[in-house]
Amino acid sequence: MKKKPFIGIAGNIGVGKTTFTKMVSEKLNLNPYYESVDDNPYLSDFYADMERWSFNLQIYFLQHRFRHHMEIVNNNKGVIQDRTIYEDFSIFALNLYEMKIMSERDWLTYKDLFQNMTQFLKKPDLIIYLKASTDTLIGRIKNRNRGYEKDMNQEYLHKLNIYYKRWFSQNLDYNVLEIDTNNFNIFNDRDKFDKICDDINFKLDKL
Numbered sequence: 001m002k003k004k005p006f007i008g009i010a011g012n013i014g015v016g017k018t019t020f021t022k023m024v025s026e027k028l029n030l031n032p033y034y035e036s037v038d039d040n041p042y043l044s045d046f047y048a049d050m051e052r053w054s055f056n057l058q059i060y061f062l063q064h065r066f067r068h069h070m071e072i073v074n075n076n077k078g079v080i081q082d083r084t085i086y087e088d089f090s091i092f093a094l095n096l097y098e099m100k101i102m103s104e105r106d107w108l109t110y111k112d113l114f115q116n117m118t119q120f121l122k123k124p125d126l127i128i129y130l131k132a133s134t135d136t137l138i139g140r141i142k143n144r145n146r147g148y149e150k151d152m153n154q155e156y157l158h159k160l161n162i163y164y165k166r167w168f169s170q171n172l173d174y175n176v177l178e179i180d181t182n183n184f185n186i187f188n189d190r191d192k193f194d195k196i197c198d199d200i201n202f203k204l205d206k207l
Helices: 017-028 043-048 050-073 085-098 104-118 134-144 154-170 190-205
Strands: 006-011 031-033 079-082 126-131 176-180
Touching: 006 017, 006 154, 017 031, 017 079, 017 126, 017 190, 031 050, 043 050, 050 079, 050 085, 050 104, 085 104, 085 154, 126 154, 126 190, 134 154, 176 190
Parallel strands: 006 079, 006 126, 031 079, 126 176
Antiparallel strands: none
């Protein structure tokens, strides 16, 4: 495996990124960096009133992801990151803007900030794209039983899935491993999980 690899885990809400990050980090001896969810001061407000809090939430995620990214660059060990800074801009913030949840003024400010912050960042060596249908995502979100997610908008999730599909079909700037998780139980399907880890190593060996 490439020395000190930088792996990013990409995927929609509820697809299982955090669990996947934890298990792969343990299997491949990587330092995990997790998305700020339970300690996020804006998330519950955002789901209660998306238009009011969309800009605040995206700015919070942007600074949090940027801080992690800078730590990753200076890390002496291989790392795996639960969602990348590039998804924040190309999928989540853009979707909020195009759904008219985020205003054009806020979107342009966010866009300029993102571009200024990321122009010198090192991109991940590998992005693992975890995908699942909207119905699968809804089921997993209900099972994890987070109060602020109980009324998750299915249209919002579905549009994010469309954005992910479009982003990965059009974007050739990243080394990508795509995994369909619809019928994958990471706790029970150990053979499949081991095969995925072998595929990760193979992708990194080719770099």
